[in-house]
Amino acid sequence: MSPFSLMKIALKALFRNRMRTFLSVLGIVIGVAAVIAMVAMGEGSKQSIKDQMTSMGTNAIIISPNRDRRGGVQTESAVSLEEADIIALRTEAQYIDAVSPMITSGGQAIVGNNNSPTALSGISADYLRIRNYEIDEGVMFDDEADRIAKVCVIGQTVVRNLFPEGNPIGKTIRYKSIPLKVIGTLKAKGSGDFGQDQDDIIFAPYQTVMKRFNATTEIRQIFANTIGEGYAEKATEEIMGILKERRQWTKPMDPFRVFTQEEMITMMTNTSDMLSLVLTVIAGISLFVGGIGIMNIMYVSVTERTKEIGLRMAIGARGRDILLQFLFESVMISLLGGLIGIALGIGASEIVRNVLNWPMKVSATSVIVSFGVCFATGVFFGWYPARKASRLDPIEALRFE
Amino acid sequence: MEKSPILSIQNLRRDFKMGDEIVHALRGVSFDIHQGEFVTIMGTSGSGKSTMLNILGCMDKPTSGHYILDGEHTEKLKRDALAVIRNKKLGFVFQSYNLLSRTTAIENVELPLLYNSKISASERRKRAIAALEMVGLQDRMNHLPNQMSGGQQQRVAIARALVNDPVIILADEATGNLDTRTSYEIMMIFQELHRQGKTIAFVTHEPDIATFSGRTITLRDGLLKKDVINENVADARAALEALPPPEVFDDEEQPGGEHRGEMSSEGSSNTTGKVRRREDAR
Numbered sequence: 001m002s003p004f005s006l007m008k009i010a011l012k013a014l015f016r017n018r019m020r021t022f023l024s025v026l027g028i029v030i031g032v033a034a035v036i037a038m039v040a041m042g043e044g045s046k047q048s049i050k051d052q053m054t055s056m057g058t059n060a061i062i063i064s065p066n067r068d069r070r071g072g073v074q075t076e077s078a079v080s081l082e083e084a085d086i087i088a089l090r091t092e093a094q095y096i097d098a099v100s101p102m103i104t105s106g107g108q109a110i111v112g113n114n115n116s117p118t119a120l121s122g123i124s125a126d127y128l129r130i131r132n133y134e135i136d137e138g139v140m141f142d143d144e145a146d147r148i149a150k151v152c153v154i155g156q157t158v159v160r161n162l163f164p165e166g167n168p169i170g171k172t173i174r175y176k177s178i179p180l181k182v183i184g185t186l187k188a189k190g191s192g193d194f195g196q197d198q199d200d201i202i203f204a205p206y207q208t209v210m211k212r213f214n215a216t217t218e219i220r221q222i223f224a225n226t227i228g229e230g231y232a233e234k235a236t237e238e239i240m241g242i243l244k245e246r247r248q249w250t251k252p253m254d255p256f257r258v259f260t261q262e263e264m265i266t267m268m269t270n271t272s273d274m275l276s277l278v279l280t281v282i283a284g285i286s287l288f289v290g291g292i293g294i295m296n297i298m299y300v301s302v303t304e305r306t307k308e309i310g311l312r313m314a315i316g317a318r319g320r321d322i323l324l325q326f327l328f329e330s331v332m333i334s335l336l337g338g339l340i341g342i343a344l345g346i347g348a349s350e351i352v353r354n355v356l357n358w359p360m361k362v363s364a365t366s367v368i369v370s371f372g373v374c375f376a377t378g379v380f381f382g383w384y385p386a387r388k389a390s391r392l393d394p395i396e397a398l399r400f401e
Numbered sequence: 402m403e404k405s406p407i408l409s410i411q412n413l414r415r416d417f418k419m420g421d422e423i424v425h426a427l428r429g430v431s432f433d434i435h436q437g438e439f440v441t442i443m444g445t446s447g448s449g450k451s452t453m454l455n456i457l458g459c460m461d462k463p464t465s466g467h468y469i470l471d472g473e474h475t476e477k478l479k480r481d482a483l484a485v486i487r488n489k490k491l492g493f494v495f496q497s498y499n500l501l502s503r504t505t506a507i508e509n510v511e512l513p514l515l516y517n518s519k520i521s522a523s524e525r526r527k528r529a530i531a532a533l534e535m536v537g538l539q540d541r542m543n544h545l546p547n548q549m550s551g552g553q554q555q556r557v558a559i560a561r562a563l564v565n566d567p568v569i570i571l572a573d574e575a576t577g578n579l580d581t582r583t584s585y586e587i588m589m590i591f592q593e594l595h596r597q598g599k600t601i602a603f604v605t606h607e608p609d610i611a612t613f614s615g616r617t618i619t620l621r622d623g624l625l626k627k628d629v630i631n632e633n634v635a636d637a638r639a640a641l642e643a644l645p646p647p648e649v650f651d652d653e654e655q656p657g658g659e660h661r662g663e664m665s666s667e668g669s670s671n672t673t674g675k676v677r678r679r680e681d682a683r
Contacts, residue, residue: 001515002518012503310499311501312512313484314487315488316484317484318516321516393460
C-alpha cells in the first residue's frame with residue numbers, strides 16, 4: 001500500500017474520532033510545548049549570564065572578605081580589606097592590570113524637583129577599565145587630585161532622570177544632602193538581561209564615599225582585572241599571596257575570596273544548567289505520559305476495528321500493511337501534537353519574554369530534537385498496538401462483534 | 402469447461418484442539434472445481450463447511466492434504482504469501498457484507514486493489530467503476546453503506562469481490578441477511594456472473610439457493626456426503642418474477658425456514674435468518 005493511501009486511511013480514522021484524536025494530540029502538545037519552553041528558559045538564562053559577565057568586563061576579578069557561615073548566618077569576618085591592600089596589589093602584582101575598590105552607599109540623588117533612586121558607588125578611576133565603562137562627556141575624576149572631592153560621574157539613566165533638559169556637566173546633584181558636582185557622564189551600556197540597568201549608576205571617588213557618606217575605612221569589595229585572558233588562575237594565586245603576606249596569615253582558611261570571571265560564569269551556568277536539566281526532564285516525562293496516551297488510544301482503536309482488520313486481511317492485506325496502517329495513525333497523532341506543541345512552545349516563550357521580561361531563547365536544536373522525539377514517540381508507543389493488529393487471525397477478527 | 406481444475410482439494414483434513422480433545426472438523430475431503438463452475442457447498446451446522454470455506458479462502462491451512470488453487474500448492478505457503486493469494490486470486494462475499502463504514506461504495510470496491518502496488522490509482526478507479534456497473538450500482542458510487550439497503554450493500558460487496566478479477570469468488574451465506582426478494586436479486590447477479598464465465602463457490606445451507614447453481618456439494622460430519630450435478634438449474638430472474646408484488650410485507654415466521662422460495666407470505670423473516678446463521682458460524 002502506498003504511503004499516500006496509508007496517510008489517507010490514517011487521516012480518515014483520526015478525523016472520524018475527532019474528540020479522541022484531539023485529546024491524544026493534546027497530551028503530546030503539552031509535553032512538547034513544555035520541553036521547548038523549558039529549554040528556551042534554560043538557554044535564555046545561560047545566555048543572559050554570559051552577556052552580563054561579558055559586559056562586566058572580560059577578565060574581571062572580585063575580591064571580598066571570606067565570611068564564615070554558620071547555620072546560615074553570616075558572621076562578621078575578622079579581616080577586612082583596606083586601602084593599603086589596593087596599593088600593594090597595584091605595586092606588587094604582575095598579573096593584574098587595574099585595581100579598584102568598590103564601596104556602595106544607598107540613597108537618592110536629587111536635582112531640583114527631579115530625583116533618581118540610584119546607588120552611589122565609590123571607586124577608583126581604574127574601575128572604568130575593569131568594567132568596560134567609557135566616558136561620554138567631561139572627564140573622569142583622578143584618584144589623587146580628587147581624593148575626597150565632592151565630584152561624580154553619572155550614567156545615562158541618571159542623566160535622563162535628573163537632567164531631562166540635558167547638559168549635566170558642571171551642575172550639582174545632592175546625594176544624602178551632600179552636593180556632588182557632575183564632572184563627567186558615561187556612555188550607555190544598556191541593561192543586563194535580568195533587568196538591572198547598568199546605566200543607572202553614580203560614580204564618586206572611593207575616599208569620598210568612605211569618609212563623607214559611610215564614615216568607614218572598611219572596603220567590602222575590590223575589583224581587578226587580569227592582564228589578559230587565561231591569567232585568571234595565576235592572578236588569583238598572586239592576589240591571595242600578596243594579601244596573606246601583608247597579614248602574615250597562617251590559618252588554613254583563606255581570609256578572602258577571589259572570584260574570577262571564569263569561575264563566576266562556570267558557577268552560574270552550572271546552576272542554570274542543572275535547573276534547565278531538571279525542568280527538561282520534567283517536561284520529558286510529560287511527553288512520555290503523552291506517549292502512553294497514544295498507546296492507550298491505539299489499543300482502543302485496534303480493538304474497535306478488529307472486524308475491519310479482519311476484512312482487510314481477507315481481501316489481501318499482509319501483516320505489515322496492517323502494521324503500517326496503525327503505525328501511520330500513531331505517528332500522525334504524535335507529529336501533529338509535535339507541530340502544535342512546537343508552535344505553542346515558541347509562542348509561550350515569546351509571551352514570557354515580552355510580558356515577564358525573562359530571558360528566553362528558543363533553540364533550533366530543541367525544535368528539531370522535539371520533532372524527532374515526537375516521531376520516535378509515535379513509532380514507539382504505536383508499535384505494540386499496531387503489531388497486535390497485524391498478528392490478528394483473519395477468521396477470528398472477522399467474527400469479532 | 403477446461404480439463405485441469407481451477408481448484409483442487411485432495412484428502413483435506415483439519416483438526417482443532419479444544420482443550421484436551423481434538424475435534425476433526427474435516428476428515429479427508431476431496432473434490433475439484435473447474436473454471437466456470439457455479440458450485441454450492443451445503444451442510445448443516447457442524448458439517449465442516451465453515452472450516453472448508455476458511456481453507457478455500459486461504460485464511461486457514463489444512464492439517465493435512467492438499468489444496469491446489471490455480472496451480473499453486475497453498476498448503477505450503479506462509480502467512481504473507483497467502484495474503485497475496487487472497488488479494489490476487491480470491492474474491493470474498495460475506496453474509497454481513499463487511500463494508501467499511503463511512504467509506505463510499507467506490508472506495509470500498511477499490512480496497513482490494515489498494516493492497517496491490519502494481520495497480521495505479523487511475524486503473525483502480527476504472528476497475529472499481531466497471532465492477533460497480535456490473536452489479537448495477539453505477540448511480541450509487543458515492544453512497545455510504547448506511548445510505549444503502551442491505552441488497553445494495555451486498556452488491557457493493559460483490560463488486561469488491563470482482564474488482565481484482567479473481568479466479569474464484571467465494572460466497573459465505575451471501576443471502577443470509579436478506580429477504581427472499583433481495584436474495585433472488587443477489588442470486589440473479591451471481592447467475593449473471595456465472596454466465597460471463599466466473600467461477601463461483603457458494604456456501605449456504607438453504608436448499609432453494611442451491612437450485613440456482615449447477616452443482617451441489619454436501620458435507621456432513623467433516624466428510625463429503627454428496628456431490629451432484631444439477632441438471633435443472635433454476636433461473637433466479639424467473640423466481641423473482643414469480644414472487645408476489647413487493648408491497649406485501651410479511652413479518653410472519655416460516656416454520657423450518659427451508660422453503661423460502663415458494664411464496665413471499667411464507668418467506669423467512671430477515672432476523673430469524675440472521676440469528677440462525679450466527680449460531681451456525683460458531
